[in-house]
Amino acid sequence: MKNNETIRIAIAETSVIIRSGLTSALKRLPNLRVQPVEILSVEALGDCLRTQYPDILVVNPTFGDYFDVARFREETAGKGIRLVALVSSFVDTSLLNKYDESFSIFDDLEALEGKISRLQNIKVEEETENQETLSQREKEIVVCVVKGMTNKEIAENLFLSIHTVITHRRNISKKLQIHSAAGLTIYAIVNKLVELSDIKNL
Incomplete structure (x- = not known):
């Protein structure tokens, strides 16, 4: 994926503060074009998946009481959706192993950008042509x-x-x-x- 393509990221989180905070942060990433979609219920997630698959689904592991990673992967097999755990409280690390990546509420913009770039296989443009070029x-x-x-x-x-x-x-x-x-x-x-x-x- 090229870094000028829009990345569709769905955020499944019941807390409006965390959900809207992450949405705001994603919109501020300087080198990536992100289209965040906020999802506040299991039903809304189902609707989202029926209409247009996101590139990345960021989901609280306790979303809908418990987010079933295995079932989700089975239902979306072949769709290429990257699954990211949204960590806002203490979570058992063995649970996070089922996800492709995790975002923490303590991540700064640079950390978010790096994780998304790795998930989408975006090569960070190297500025070797001109040593004086600033990012x-x-x-x-x-x-x-x-x-x-x-x-x-x-x-x-x-x-x-x-x-x-x-x-x-x-x-x-x-x-x-x-x-x-x-x-x-x-x-x-x-x-x-x-x-x-x-x-x-x-």
């Missing part, structure tokens, strides 16, 4: 740095861990050979990542 996420981090945000603020703003932000910043410095906020500011202006008016007030 979309790295560009977002440059903009945050230019705006004077701390690593903690960047992490909160982009829904990443502080460790991930630090890794991105290290990669940005390595790619661009720029090691100061002032240098990044000039880079961001020249490459039209920010407008001059955005940084006048800093």
